[in-house]
Amino acid sequence: MSAPQDFSPVTQVLEATPASSPPEEKVSEEQFNSLHASSVTYRDLLIFEERLKLNMFRLKKRQQKYEAFLGCLIVLIAYCAFATFYQPSQIYYIHLLHKFFLLLSVTTLFLFFATGMYSEKLGYSSKFVPQCNRVLRIFNMHFNRDNRPELSFFRKVPKKFQEGFSAYKASYFKRRSEKRAAALAAKSGSSSAASGPTVSRTSSQGKRLQPSSRARRMAGGGGGSASGSDSGPRSTMGFHR
Numbered sequence: 001m002s003a004p005q006d007f008s009p010v011t012q013v014l015e016a017t018p019a020s021s022p023p024e025e026k027v028s029e030e031q032f033n034s035l036h037a038s039s040v041t042y043r044d045l046l047i048f049e050e051r052l053k054l055n056m057f058r059l060k061k062r063q064q065k066y067e068a069f070l071g072c073l074i075v076l077i078a079y080c081a082f083a084t085f086y087q088p089s090q091i092y093y094i095h096l097l098h099k100f101f102l103l104l105s106v107t108t109l110f111l112f113f114a115t116g117m118y119s120e121k122l123g124y125s126s127k128f129v130p131q132c133n134r135v136l137r138i139f140n141m142h143f144n145r146d147n148r149p150e151l152s153f154f155r156k157v158p159k160k161f162q163e164g165f166s167a168y169k170a171s172y173f174k175r176r177s178e179k180r181a182a183a184l185a186a187k188s189g190s191s192s193a194a195s196g197p198t199v200s201r202t203s204s205q206g207k208r209l210q211p212s213s214r215a216r217r218m219a220g221g222g223g224g225s226a227s228g229s230d231s232g233p234r235s236t237m238g239f240h241r
Contacts, residue, residue, distance in 0.1 A: 038161075042168040049151045052132060052143055059125035066121045070112070077105045 080102035089095045112118055129145045136143060140154040153162050 042165050053149055059128050063122055063125040
């Protein structure tokens with residue numbers, strides 16, 4: 001006879017426990033986590049790139065503004081110096097005005113360089129990109145300032161990561177352009193829908209105001225009879241006379 005099976009609670013619990021998950025599920029979960037981490041990294045890199053672009057454009061605009069101011073100041077100094085020393089005006093007040101503007105412009109130019117405004121407003125804008133690249137070199141990245149400024153990677157960065165970032169950036173800009181196009185289409189559709197009832201209302205009002213042909217004939221006949229009745233008494237009165 002065979003030995004009776006042991007149905008102890010411990011044996012039942014061990015038999016009821018599910019088998020361990022296969023290693024494939026763990027790999028797929030790791031892949032999912034890696035993909036999610038990559039998308040978050042791509043998004044952060046894209047935000048960082050856009051901020052670098054905005055700062056560079058802002059500094060360029062400020063540099064152009066102060067360069068225009070400096071050029072106008074130099075032109076004013078040259079004109080006032082010429083009008084003061086080489087060809088002074090015969091009118092005393094105009095000559096005095098030229099001297100005043102010459103002194104004011106020279107003082108402004110001196111303060112522009114003495115207070116460090118030139119190095120702060122004009123020098124820093126030209127040093128912004130080199131300073132960024134000096135820091136980005138640690139992370140194997142480089143910021144180009146060509147016609148299309150963008151982040152570029154060194155050869156140490158894996159090719160797969162670079163291609164993934166390029167694909168993510170292209171899809172992001174595509175979605176943004178589609179959203180803008182949809183918003184413009186919705187705006188134009190709402191404006192056309194708002195102007196449509198107005199046109200139909202004005203056309204219906206114009207149709208209501210136009211008299212019918214029968215009414216015009218009746219009005220014409222009434223006018224003729226009225227003129228005839230008026231002419232009758234006049235002729236009678238003339239005959240009696």
